[in-house]
Amino acid sequence: MPSETTTRQWRIRPALPRLKLLGAAGMFALGILLAEGDLLRPVFGALGAALLVGWAIRDLMAPVRLAVDPEGITVPAGWTGRRHLPWSAVANIRVLHRPGRGFGGPALEIDTSDSLHLFSRMDLGVDPEEVAEALAAARPEPPDPDRSGPTLR
Incomplete structure (x- = not known):
């Protein structure tokens, strides 16, 4: 069992929401600027900016995307909520290497029996x-079935 009792968190980089706000303004x-008398272009620009x-x-309200503590992990749930998953619910943790242009790269996959959580470098702020x-390292070792306790003869 890990000796740490602290929570470790991974969050988006602070520059990301700023870039999204700049993109919205642009x-x-x-x-x-490109309206030229057409009402549809400014409407579509405003809708895209609103999104x-x-x-x-x-991102500003819920910057933490993943947290871990000795009891389990905390993942996003809904728009700004969080859901704590005990270690017993976590079936698999692995890194997927996705090919692609622009959206390719490694992604952290956390698999539970009822949900799948994917995190990119942009979500976590690190690799x-x-x-x-x-x-x-934070996950406790599962009990060894071969050493379940003393055996009586």
Whole structure:
């Protein structure tokens, strides 16, 4: 069992919500600048900007994406909520290496019997391999069935 009683957290980088807000401002400005008398372009620019602002607000309200303590892990639930999963509910923790352009790269996968949680480098602020190692170190050893206690003869 781990000797640490502290909680370790991984969160998004503070620059990410700022970039989303800048992108929202740019999208809104482009919608207005490219309108040329068309009402649809500013409306679409405003809708896209509103989505980015909402996403940035969520990042500001709930920046912690993953936390671990001796009892288990805490993952996001819903828009800004959290859900604590005991270690007994965690079936598998692994890092997937996804190919792709723009959206490729390693992703941390936490598998439970009823849900699957995926975290990218953007979610965690660090390399998913590093987080997987920290989770493996924090996870208590399962009881050994061969050594379940003293045997009476």
